[in-house]
Amino acid sequence: MNGLRKFIDNIKPQFEKGGRFSYLQSTFDAFETFLFVPNHTTRLGSHIRDYIDMKRTMSFVVIALIPTLLFGMWNVGYQHFLSMGESVTLWENFWFGFVKVLPIVVVSYGVGLGIEFIFAQIRGHEVNEGFLVSGMLIPLVLPPDVPLWMVAVATAFAVIIGKEVFGGTGMNILNPALTARAFLFFAYPQDMSGDKVWIAEHGDAMSGATPLGNLLTHQPLTTSASDMFWGFIPGSIGETSTFLILLGALFLIVTGVGSWRIIVSVFAGGFGLAAFFWAIAPYVAPDNAYMALQPWYHLIMGGFAFGAVYMATDPVTAAQTNRGKWIYGVLIGVMAVLIRVLNPAYPEGMMLAILLLNVFAPLIDHYVVEGNIKKRLKRIPVKA
Amino acid sequence: MNNRESLFSAKNRRLLTTPLGKENPITIQVLGICSALAVTVKLEPAFVMTISVIAVLAVGNMIISLLRRTIAPRIRIIVQLVVIASLVILVDQVLKAFVYDVSKQLSVFVGLIITNCIIMGRFEAFAMSNKPWPSFLDGVGNATGYGIILIIVAFFRELLGSGSVWGYQIAPQFLYDWGYKDNGLMILPPGALIVIGIIIWVQRSRDKELIEEN
Numbered sequence: 001m002n003g004l005r006k007f008i009d010n011i012k013p014q015f016e017k018g019g020r021f022s023y024l025q026s027t028f029d030a031f032e033t034f035l036f037v038p039n040h041t042t043r044l045g046s047h048i049r050d051y052i053d054m055k056r057t058m059s060f061v062v063i064a065l066i067p068t069l070l071f072g073m074w075n076v077g078y079q080h081f082l083s084m085g086e087s088v089t090l091w092e093n094f095w096f097g098f099v100k101v102l103p104i105v106v107v108s109y110g111v112g113l114g115i116e117f118i119f120a121q122i123r124g125h126e127v128n129e130g131f132l133v134s135g136m137l138i139p140l141v142l143p144p145d146v147p148l149w150m151v152a153v154a155t156a157f158a159v160i161i162g163k164e165v166f167g168g169t170g171m172n173i174l175n176p177a178l179t180a181r182a183f184l185f186f187a188y189p190q191d192m193s194g195d196k197v198w199i200a201e202h203g204d205a206m207s208g209a210t211p212l213g214n215l216l217t218h219q220p221l222t223t224s225a226s227d228m229f230w231g232f233i234p235g236s237i238g239e240t241s242t243f244l245i246l247l248g249a250l251f252l253i254v255t256g257v258g259s260w261r262i263i264v265s266v267f268a269g270g271f272g273l274a275a276f277f278w279a280i281a282p283y284v285a286p287d288n289a290y291m292a293l294q295p296w297y298h299l300i301m302g303g304f305a306f307g308a309v310y311m312a313t314d315p316v317t318a319a320q321t322n323r324g325k326w327i328y329g330v331l332i333g334v335m336a337v338l339i340r341v342l343n344p345a346y347p348e349g350m351m352l353a354i355l356l357l358n359v360f361a362p363l364i365d366h367y368v369v370e371g372n373i374k375k376r377l378k379r380i381p382v383k384a
Numbered sequence: 385m386n387n388r389e390s391l392f393s394a395k396n397r398r399l400l401t402t403p404l405g406k407e408n409p410i411t412i413q414v415l416g417i418c419s420a421l422a423v424t425v426k427l428e429p430a431f432v433m434t435i436s437v438i439a440v441l442a443v444g445n446m447i448i449s450l451l452r453r454t455i456a457p458r459i460r461i462i463v464q465l466v467v468i469a470s471l472v473i474l475v476d477q478v479l480k481a482f483v484y485d486v487s488k489q490l491s492v493f494v495g496l497i498i499t500n501c502i503i504m505g506r507f508e509a510f511a512m513s514n515k516p517w518p519s520f521l522d523g524v525g526n527a528t529g530y531g532i533i534l535i536i537v538a539f540f541r542e543l544l545g546s547g548s549v550w551g552y553q554i555a556p557q558f559l560y561d562w563g564y565k566d567n568g569l570m571i572l573p574p575g576a577l578i579v580i581g582i583i584i585w586v587q588r589s590r591d592k593e594l595i596e597e598n
Contacts, residue, residue: 147563161578165585187569 058132060257064248065136065310069105071244072237073097076144079234100144101237107148109135111155119164130169130176130316131159137177137310140238141303141351142184146191154180154187174358175317178307178351185351228300239306242299249309258313261325266308267299269333274298277341290341298337307336307350317358321368328364332357391517399521403529405591410533411584412594415501420534421576422493427550429489430538432479434531436494438524440471441503445523448511455512464507465498472497502530537579545570 015028074090076097081088112131138155162179163172184191227233231241239245252258274295281291298304312318312332319328332353339349346352390396409415423433447467448455455463476494479487487494497503506526511519542548544567547555555564569575588594 149563150565161581165581183569186572186574187567188565189568191565 057257058130060255061133061252061310062136064251064257065133065140065238067244067247068238068241068306069101069136069140070094071231071241072140072144073101075231075240076100076237078232097144101139103148104139104142104144104146104151104237105136107151108138108155111152112138112159115156115159115164119168123168125168130163134158134176134180137238138180140310141177141181141236141306143191143235144237146184150184150188150191154184157183170316172316173362174355175311175314178311178355178358181351182355225297225300228297236303236306239303242305245305245309252309252313258309259315259318259325261322262313262318262329263308265326265329266312266333266336267305269330270298270304270308270337271295271333272330273334273337274341277337288341298340302340302348303350304336307354308332311350311354312357317361319361319364319368321365324361324364324368327368328357328361331360396518396521399518400525400528403522403525404532405529405587406594408529408533408587409502409505409526410530410580411587413505415505416530417580419493419496419500420530420537420580421573423490424534424538424541424576425545425571426489426542427535427538429486430534431531432483432486433490433493434527434534436475436479437497437500437502437530438527439475440468440497441506441527442520442523444468444471444503445506445511445519446516448507449514449516449519452512460512461504464504468498468503468507502526533580533583536583537576540579541570541575545575 012028074094074097077088077093077095077100078097080096081093109131112135116131135155138151138158142151158176158180162174162176163169166172228240229242231243233240249258249263253260253263274293274297277291278293278295281288285291308329312329319325332350335353335356336349339346339352343349403409406412410417410420419433424430444467448464451463451467472495475497476487479490479494506523510522514522539549542550543554547553547560547566555566567575569578
């Protein structure tokens with residue numbers, strides 16, 4: 001470690017103003033602060049600096065994502081061999097999925113960080129750390145056999161149109177990873193959902209749909225609740241195992257990185273509306289399989305849990321005030337279930353619900369703050 | 385009259401050119417967005433739409449300018465609407481007679497030129513207080529500025545969304561064999577919004593004067 005520190009200190013002057021590589025300053029800065037705690041000092045205003053800077057915060061989210069990623073790799077292999085009717089060892093399952101998933105992760109990080117570095121150089125600011133998380137989230141919300149060029153195009157779209165146009169990390173209105181998914185969802189719908197997504201490569205293998213896709217086509221639900229909870233179902237890479245997502249949620253809440261208010265309120269909102277639909281289903285729409293679904297199924301199916309824990313809590317795009325977070329979370333849960341049940345065109349409502357509420361988060365905050373000001377104004381004694 | 389302006393004096397030329405860039409109706413004034421979303425899926429209808437708007441706006445501007453002293457201010461909107469509506473009906477009939485297929489593709493959007501804010505905007509802002517010839521030039525300039533954006537947007541939407549330009553297949557077959565697919569987002573209206581947004585972004589980063597102070 002000391003050697004590395006010395007090496008960086010040695011080459012540092014060349015990257016500073018007037019140095020030989022001064023045009024690469026932001027690139028250098030990115031690597032230095034990634035390897036070591038930054039030694040920046042505050043010039044103005046508050047002089048207390050927490051060393052937990054954004055890179056560290058982001059690393060915690062990446063750590064929280066690793067269990068779902070590893071399980072996702074294993075599950076890709078498991079589903080593949082299951083559909084071919086073969087039973088293989090844990091290691092073989094994992095290896096198959098690893099080979100499938102790793103290129104997606106590499107492409108996502110490569111393209112995204114490449115664009116981040118280019119923008120940082122052109123605009124002369126630090127490289128934005130935000131992509132450390134987005135680069136991991138993008139592969140996790142995609143189906144495992146998505147073509148790599150689509151991953152590259154979607155990542156580029158998410159970083160440029162979703163983020164850099166608005167001024168980079170911290171300025172974006174929409175969650176970049178969901179922007180990537182939404183882009184693919186609308187641009188190449190056949191590759192993103194439906195029964196074609198899960199075809200294994202071999203001709204004799206069965207094609208399978210995700211449980212949400214099955215419901216849409218009015219087929220009975222064949223997977224058990226426990227399978228859905230533990231994650232032995234087809235689906236996007238990172239979303240299947242509700243258990244591991246909850247584990248990640250626990251980690252995020254304990255470290256203070258994720259907001260428990262948002263996570264709890266998303267689940268509460270989704271459960272509430274799903275329960276309401278479940279109660280009225282026999283009277284209003286007996287043939288809507290979605291509506292008749294027991295409410296807890298909604299929470300463990302599809303991307304609901306994943307969205308609630310990793311996407312809705314994105315500190316940049318979520319509501320900032322505490323009361324705003326409750327409203328924001330509940331509305332996400334409600335919208336997600338609403339879209340699932342009532343809109344037959346979209347089997348999964350979580351992505352659209354979060355993106356919609358991302359747009360409304362500043363408005364929610366605005367009214368929470370206004371409301372607070374009004375309440376406190378009333379406390380001022382009226383001058384006689 | 386010696387001090388009479390020549391037909392293409394510097395001032396008149398500016399009427400033609402500023403709407404193409406600095407005062408572009410779509411990217412700067414953000415007018416006429418609705419039809420820019422609706423008719424830009426393919427290049428051909430966008431082109432026909434451009435020609436129609438140029439015709440309506442140029443002739444309409446001139447007519448309003450000729451009438452400007454006789455129109456009572458209270459009823460000027462109605463008079464303007466009558467002029468636009470008559471011109472739009474003329475254009476619609478011509479399209480139906482000569483390019484029936486395109487006319488069917490454009491469907492209601494030819495009729496909706498009546499509600500295109502650019503046209504009313506130019507009548508009010510320019511033709512009501514200027515002479516016929518400058519009004520004519522102003523109409524051609526603004527409609528062309530609108531049309532240029534329409535054609536750029538349609539070019540990218542058709543290229544990326546259908547792999548073709550003006551109906552001719554551009555994306556080669558081997559690309560599709562390798563797994564390339566046309567981008568469905570570009571065919572949906574949000575595709576047009578995204579392309580217009582990118583044009584605005586490029587224009588503003590090239591011309592710093594356009595960036596608003598805040």
